[in-house]
Amino acid sequence: MYEILTNLLNNTIIAYIISAILPLFVFILPFALFAVYLERKVSAFMQDRLGPNRTGYRGFLQTVADILKLIQKEDIVAAGTDKWFFNFAPVLVFIGSYAVFAAIPFSSIYIGTNTDIGLFYIVAVSGIAVAGILMAGWASNNKYSLIGAMRSVAQVISYEIPTALVVLTIVMITGSLNLNFISDIQTQYFWNWYIFGGPGFTVTKFLLIPFMITAFVIIYISTLAEVNRTPFDIPEAESELVAGYHTEYSGMKFAMFFLAEYANMFAVSAIVTSIFFGGYQSPFGYLGNLIGLTWLIPIEQLFWFTIKGLFFVFVQMWLRWTLPRLRVDQLMTLCWKYLIPYAFVNLIIVGIILLF
Amino acid sequence: MKQYLLDTYNALKTVLIGMRITFRHLFIPSVTIQYPEDKVPMTERSRNRLFVNMDDCIGCDQCARACPVSCIQIDTVKALPTESLGTTSNGKKKMLWITKFEIDIAKCCYCSLCVYPCPTECIYMTDIYEFSEFERDNLKFNFATLTESEAAEKKANLVKLQAEKAAAAAKPITPTETKQ
Numbered sequence A: 001m002y003e004i005l006t007n008l009l010n011n012t013i014i015a016y017i018i019s020a021i022l023p024l025f026v027f028i029l030p031f032a033l034f035a036v037y038l039e040r041k042v043s044a045f046m047q048d049r050l051g052p053n054r055t056g057y058r059g060f061l062q063t064v065a066d067i068l069k070l071i072q073k074e075d076i077v078a079a080g081t082d083k084w085f086f087n088f089a090p091v092l093v094f095i096g097s098y099a100v101f102a103a104i105p106f107s108s109i110y111i112g113t114n115t116d117i118g119l120f121y122i123v124a125v126s127g128i129a130v131a132g133i134l135m136a137g138w139a140s141n142n143k144y145s146l147i148g149a150m151r152s153v154a155q156v157i158s159y160e161i162p163t164a165l166v167v168l169t170i171v172m173i174t175g176s177l178n179l180n181f182i183s184d185i186q187t188q189y190f191w192n193w194y195i196f197g198g199p200g201f202t203v204t205k206f207l208l209i210p211f212m213i214t215a216f217v218i219i220y221i222s223t224l225a226e227v228n229r230t231p232f233d234i235p236e237a238e239s240e241l242v243a244g245y246h247t248e249y250s251g252m253k254f255a256m257f258f259l260a261e262y263a264n265m266f267a268v269s270a271i272v273t274s275i276f277f278g279g280y281q282s283p284f285g286y287l288g289n290l291i292g293l294t295w296l297i298p299i300e301q302l303f304w305f306t307i308k309g310l311f312f313v314f315v316q317m318w319l320r321w322t323l324p325r326l327r328v329d330q331l332m333t334l335c336w337k338y339l340i341p342y343a344f345v346n347l348i349i350v351g352i353i354l355l356f
Numbered sequence B: 001m002k003q004y005l006l007d008t009y010n011a012l013k014t015v016l017i018g019m020r021i022t023f024r025h026l027f028i029p030s031v032t033i034q035y036p037e038d039k040v041p042m043t044e045r046s047r048n049r050l051f052v053n054m055d056d057c058i059g060c061d062q063c064a065r066a067c068p069v070s071c072i073q074i075d076t077v078k079a080l081p082t083e084s085l086g087t088t089s090n091g092k093k094k095m096l097w098i099t100k101f102e103i104d105i106a107k108c109c110y111c112s113l114c115v116y117p118c119p120t121e122c123i124y125m126t127d128i129y130e131f132s133e134f135e136r137d138n139l140k141f142n143f144a145t146l147t148e149s150e151a152a153e154k155k156a157n158l159v160k161l162q163a164e165k166a167a168a169a170a171k172p173i174t175p176t177e178t179k180q
Helices: A001-007 A012-046 A061-073 A083-103 A118-125 A127-139 A143-174 A179-185 A204-228 A251-275 A287-291 A296-320 A328-355 B002-026 B062-066 B148-179
Strands: B048-051 B073-076 B095-105 B123-125 B141-144
Touching: A001 A012, A012 A061, A012 A083, A012 A127, A012 A251, A012 A296, A012 B002, A083 A118, A083 A127, A118 A127, A118 A143, A118 A179, A118 A251, A118 A296, A118 B002, A127 A251, A127 B048, A143 A179, A143 A204, A143 A328, A179 B002, A204 A251, A204 A328, A251 A296, A296 A328, A296 B002, A328 B002, B048 B095, B062 B073, B073 B141, B073 B148, B095 B148
Parallel strands: none
Antiparallel strands: B048 B123, B073 B095, B095 B141
């Protein structure tokens, strides 16, 4: 995207700014508005309710109304807080989740930076959000916030290990950290996706399938925990900690946390999509190739990427309204006693398969 | 080791079972009733706002005495012998003009105790439950059919009759007194 804009505008600085801002306004904000609406609808339907249906057609404008309400709200900063950090924390959390989008390929021509260390960058940069969360909890000067923040940090850091191990498995197979490359080689049909063992028809492909499915389950669980969503929402745990690390926040600062959470949801879904489900690739060829319109292909790719990402966001919501919250010790048990050993064994077996 | 693998298997299996249940619920029609538009019909013996059918009321004051919170206020005036008030639907002859029949719903505790003693079954619970008001005085419901001037007229009639009666009674008494 940056290259195209540079050629178009003949100005690198404006191209930088546009390509940095574009995902926010084109993608994340509309997505967050839609995802909050979707979440409320999905939860309502799963509980045999109707959900929001008064604002706009079938409640479609409900989240817009919510945002308008949040903008109007008084921005309360409690007297005992550490003002500077308190005000900076939501921004940092949002930076952490927004920076991830820089390396996510939305389509073959639309990728923030086509960097060769994409996956590594994502794993690293998502750690910034942890600092933001801890900052928010600590600066709030509130015991619930601090407990929530500490739980969050413990959880996110623990769950980064299985995530990284699964990412390593994929990197071993593809030999690249570039998400655009990884998406690109899973082209043409859905049996070329890495969940089905990757492109080509070799014995290795069929041997890999069960281990790829295991890897997918592991990375899905651990990314779910990394974005602090139910059943791993112990940092926010309404019934125990009021609202966890954002107890003291109100108005737009709260909205920033909210936006970061939903941006994160899509980011992790996008990563899972990119490395296991062909990224932006269509599962069965392109309409653009069929009717000979090559400019249609990137738009179709964006469509498929959004559909796949939204599907995994939907599964996250589905899990949220199915499973109860884990206890702190259960959460740590799941990570350290189950996910990490399985991820390690998976990594070793995949390595052995790839040797032959 | 065997237990470990079994635990993993059970965890995944139970999660999938739970997910299947919630997925099925996605397609079950919702049970929500969109209240102001759709209403649940009240059950047969539900207790809501009181209503008095004044055609049947004989002004016996039993409901007012049964009321534990004294929210019913009844004033009656005896009818003149010449006046006919008709009969109630179950054949009781009406003897009293009801000049005031006021129920303060704000006080009412919906106990339904006033309903049982009524000899003509003219006071009963309806299924109306949406009658909130901004002023408390608006919750005083007056059921009396007589207007104020009519009520005053009836009272005046009675006073006149009593005066006549007293006058009539006074005449025969005097001779007896003189006898003694």
